[in-house]
Amino acid sequence: MPLLEFNDRGIYCPRAQVYIDPWKPVDRALITHGHADHSRWGNKHYLATRSAAPVIRHRLGEVSLTTVEYGQVTTINGVKFSFHPAGHIIGSAQIRVEYGGEIWVASGDYKLENDGLSEPWEPVRCHHFITESTFGLPVYRWAPQEEVFADINAWWRANQAEGKVSVLTGYALGKAQRLLCGLDHGIGRVYTHGAIENTNEVLRQQGVALPPTIRVTSAVPRKDYPGHLVIATPGAIGQPWMKKFGAASVGTASGWMSLRGARRRRGADRGFVLSDHCDWPALLEAIVLTGAEHVYVTHGYTSIFSKYLRGTGLNAVALETDYEGELAEMATKKEDLDQENAAAE
């Protein structure tokens, strides 16, 4: 029997009878990170990293959740499980599974660039590597984040000069905090959408140092906003909530913004290319560094990316999973909404 297999509930280890990031309720779930498509409702027992736990509890309520440190080994029926940094968001992990000398790694979502907030990605040597492929096409190449933040800050200054509010969108968990830390707070004040501020509070409470923010509420006078910046969830754009800001320029920060069609469809005034997933060169680099001979490609351009890997001599297959992200502006949008709903509860 294989150490890990893929069934209709998720990634399953039959020997230990546990699942990794299941999308249907199971008894025991190992969770790579707190995004809604990887940590779902209804499992009996959860296992996650200590830094991922507060957000998961915030989203799922009082669930049975055990935490581990990065690198700490948990043995279940002889199978050794350990969590290793994935660099995607705070607390995100790749899950390493070892039995009888065979090593598998389920990487969840990951990126190689150190964003200064997430525990930086580390390569984990393995025989079998499960990778996402959200941006698994050669057209996706990210500029260094310093350049992107220089653009974002210049855009903020230009809006300020015109007396406009800058509204910047990003997921409530991960992207929002990364933006918050990359902004030049010397330009002005930073306001946050309620769903984002809820997440910020959870993270601050666990000791993450985030720059100061002000929650957008009806108590803030409207005249306070012009010239300053609001971080909002993508779902808030076009809603009545936006009206309070008056003249505003909307910026969207996402890997999808590298395509002209997506930028135009999104209807944002500015698209900034900033992602918490790997671009094409980073995916290839990561796979080489794992040393894996067998690669399982989940959510994203699965069939194209796996075909490419086969061309490089790897034994790669595409997998259908319920993780979101296939071609996915809409899927990302749905993820945002899930997070928002969760955060609002």
Next chain:
Amino acid sequence: MKHFAAMFRRLDRTTKTNEKVAALADYFVAVTEEQDKLWTIALLSHRRPRRTVNSRLLREWAADYAGIDPWILEESYHVVGDLAETIALVLPPPTEADDRSLSAWIRVVESLAEYDEAGKREAVLAAWQVLETTERYLFNKLITGNFRVGVSQKLMTRALSQATGIEETSLAHRLMGNWTPNDTTFQDLIHGASATDDISRPYPFYLAYQLEGPPDGLGNPADWQAEHKWDGIRGQLIVRDGSLFVWSRGEELVTDKYPEYAPLADLLPDGTVVDGEILPYAAGAPLGFNLLQTRIGRKTLSKKILQDVPVVLMAYDLLELAGQDIRQWPLARRREALEGLVQDAGAEHILRLSPTVAWEKWEDLAAERATARAQCSEGLMLKHRDSPYRQGRKKGDWWKWKVDPLTIDAVMIYAQRGHGRRANLYTDFTFGVWEGEQLVPFTKAYSGLTDQEFNRITNWVRRNTVERFGPVRSVKPELVFEIGFEGIQASGRHKSGVALRFPRMLRWREDKPASEANTKEDLLAILAAYGG
């Protein structure tokens, strides 16, 4: 090219007309090199350089330079929906900077035509090496002859007017006609002595808006002139200094394509400009548009095609009389003058007056419209009798009231992602009608729904894919759409035996199960009634 690329980025990230105009106006002010301004005007008025490299070679070179297999470049192209952009994105970052001007780069593009394949490759790779992503994208668009920007000539003219202080209408006329950046200068074109120096120069066309709903709201019937909306090609016929010029609406000089008009150089007085329809016509009646289509694309016109598809100019307006621009005259007065000219020319076989419909009440007009299809017209044109001849598409004085489209309910069987703005949405569908238990594909359609509907359908397509064939997915035959089309003809090239004209989705019939969609028999009945 840096200035031009920065202006393009500004244009590209807004949908607001005012911001687009401001971006262009700022550019026209900021750029000092006049040849760059001239080329910008040319590019934004469809005077782009010819394609100098074919796209197959371009793909090969790009894949090679990027160090990837051609197949993954193709897959990327399907996702991105634009080859120039795909190539710009897959190439590694530039290794050097370059600040040559737009016109210098266009000289590079034009010079490619003189090289052999190896020379072209070398020049293109050298360009890619020094251009950043937006510049590469624009360069790729230029060498593939595909340069298009989401700015109409009208907006460009407005921006130029703001930048130069010259009146918009006067600029619009100056920009018409037969110039290229290689045979004029910015000074001559924009500030030169007179716009009529070039005797071939046409006037901007006045375009009508589509009337939504019945025309009763337009007021007093006595104010409105009605005529049929002829199903040919809009054309402007000019006689000046004894020479004849024919322009199509796309601002293309097509004089040579319609040699039958040649005698009009003598039959019409100098200083005459007629607006009308280039219409296939024989034995006292118009022929179908599809016949004209057989003639449009041809380089050489055989005797046979001239015999089979003779054209007339169905004249409906007069813009210049005895060398005088009379566009400000009221329509009724222009029409009177036109009637006189057409009669005097006495050349009914090539120049006819578009008859006006005699009517009194709006009901009369509706009855006339009902006969349109039988008269080979697309519906009716309503023009206010006092209206001047305006330029561009303006609401209020001229309306087109087209016949309702023919319709059929069909089942979606294949879906493909769209292009450009819709590259990540499934928007291109193939539809079938029932033949027994089978669905026979008969048309594709990719417009008519809202983005929101395409979003929902895209989600549905992902969950209901049966098979994938590259970018195309076959889907469960469940969704029903009402397909509208303007015409139908028998076709040996299509499996269904019919070809539709302008097919589009009128609405998503969420109320209808697939089993209730129309049949091939229904389709053939429409062919029998309206085909031809």
